[in-house]
Amino acid sequence: xxxxxxRLPMLFCEVEVVSAERLSPSFVRVELGAPxxxxxxxxxxxxxxRIKLVxxxxxxxxxxxxxxxxxxxxxxxxxxxxxERGHVRxxxxxxxxxxxxxxxxxxxxxLHLEAGATGPGSLWAARAAPxxxxxxxxxxxxxxxxxxxxxPPPGAExxxxxxxxxxxxxxxxxxxxPSSATGAAFLEVPVTGDVLDVRRPHGMSVTWxxxxxxxxxxxxxxxxxxxxxxPAPAADVAPEEVDPDLWETPSYSSSGEPVATAPTAGGPxxxxxxxxxxxxxxxxxxxxxxxxxxxxxxxxxxxxxWRRGVPMRS
Ligand SMILES: Cc1cc2nc3c(=O)[nH]c(=O)nc-3n(C[C@H](O)[C@H](O)[C@H](O)COP(=O)(O)OP(=O)(O)OC[C@H]3O[C@@H](n4cnc5c(N)ncnc54)[C@H](O)[C@@H]3O)c2cc1C
Numbered sequence: 001x002x003x004x005x006x007r008l009p010m011l012f013c014e015v016e017v018v019s020a021e022r023l024s025p026s027f028v029r030v031e032l033g034a035p036x037x038x039x040x041x042x043x044x045x046x047x048x049x050r051i052k053l054v055x056x057x058x059x060x061x062x063x064x065x066x067x068x069x070x071x072x073x074x075x076x077x078x079x080x081x082x083x084e085r086g087h088v089r090x091x092x093x094x095x096x097x098x099x100x101x102x103x104x105x106x107x108x109x110x111l112h113l114e115a116g117a118t119g120p121g122s123l124w125a126a127r128a129a130p131x132x133x134x135x136x137x138x139x140x141x142x143x144x145x146x147x148x149x150x151x152p153p154p155g156a157e158x159x160x161x162x163x164x165x166x167x168x169x170x171x172x173x174x175x176x177x178p179s180s181a182t183g184a185a186f187l188e189v190p191v192t193g194d195v196l197d198v199r200r201p202h203g204m205s206v207t208w209x210x211x212x213x214x215x216x217x218x219x220x221x222x223x224x225x226x227x228x229x230x231p232a233p234a235a236d237v238a239p240e241e242v243d244p245d246l247w248e249t250p251s252y253s254s255s256g257e258p259v260a261t262a263p264t265a266g267g268p269x270x271x272x273x274x275x276x277x278x279x280x281x282x283x284x285x286x287x288x289x290x291x292x293x294x295x296x297x298x299x300x301x302x303x304x305x306w307r308r309g310v311p312m313r314s
Contacts, residue, residue: 016130
């Protein structure tokens with residue numbers, strides 16, 4: 001039975017795995033469907049729209065109860081122990097297929113094999129099969145949900161940078177950009193077999209950077225620094241310098257720093273950079289773009305999608 005609620009300004013419902021496919025060594029693609037997805041939608045392009053999955057209990061397979069949820073119920077639910085409500089993980093809508101009650105959301109999940117694929121998200125993805133159920137939080141058409149960070153000024157030259165966790169977002173953005181868009185995307189993935197086909201405007205270059213055993217972020221940092229015209233080697237980021245909640249966009253800063261800053265003299269004024277991935281890697285790139293290259297904080301979005309060695313807070 002599908003359970004949902006009409007009383008929330010978002011979709012909070014059980015969805016079913018319609019298909020599950022091992023896309024590559026490190027990615028599993030699932031297609032999620034439910035009649036409630038007829039109500040799914042955002043105003044304008046969904047770009048890097050994030051969603052949340054509440055995963056079944058890895059031991060019992062039990063799903064978080066969502067029946068009758070309203071705002072008060074949801075607040076209580078968030079306050080409950082993870083053991084009762086299930087682990088929540090954040091993902092990106094890679095694609096939307098079908099329409100009406102046949103709408104499905106496509107989500108590409110990383111298996112995190114370098115970490116042993118032991119997190120609840122990786123475990124669920126590794127075992128996902130048609131008929132499995134999971135709880136989804138997603139935008140309901142006509143209601144503000146948030147979760148789209150890609151917001152370049154019109155005509156900006158684009159720089160899209162991500163590791164494997166941000167590959168779904170960058171690919172979704174590339175496929176939705178206007179055909180006139182220009183710029184470059186750099187994507188680091190665990191192994192060569194993870195390089196995927198992606199549609200893109202002619203003016204956007206895409207460079208895949210398989211690690212194949214190289215340290216996390218090393219190739220990505222070097223490629224971005226080189227692209228910006230500076231051959232300086234990667235600066236190490238000490239663990240204490242990493243903001244575990246790193247999230248800096250033109251409208252929000254996890255550090256509490258003012259978001260509107262005066263442009264730095266000499267910085268590129270027509271470049272917009274969207275950078276997401278492991279927090280230490282993103283911290284290193286942030287330092288280079290803001291302090292080194294002099295980019296204005298209003299032209300960048302830096303997002304820590306995960307942190308090596310630290311399970312995502314549920
Ligand atoms: C806005 C947003 C959008 C996102 N979109 C996607 C998406 O579309 N697809 C996707 O797969 N992820 C995406 N992520 C990242 C995802 O939420 C995290 O990687 C999450 O930690 C995965 O949960 P898990 O249960 O598998 O691992 P966790 O329980 O969180 O972690 C378990 C262990 O694995 C390690 N680990 C976690 N991620 C990796 C990794 N990539 N490589 C190596 N070790 C790792 C952790 O450090 C920890 O040691 C997104 C995150 C955000 C914030």
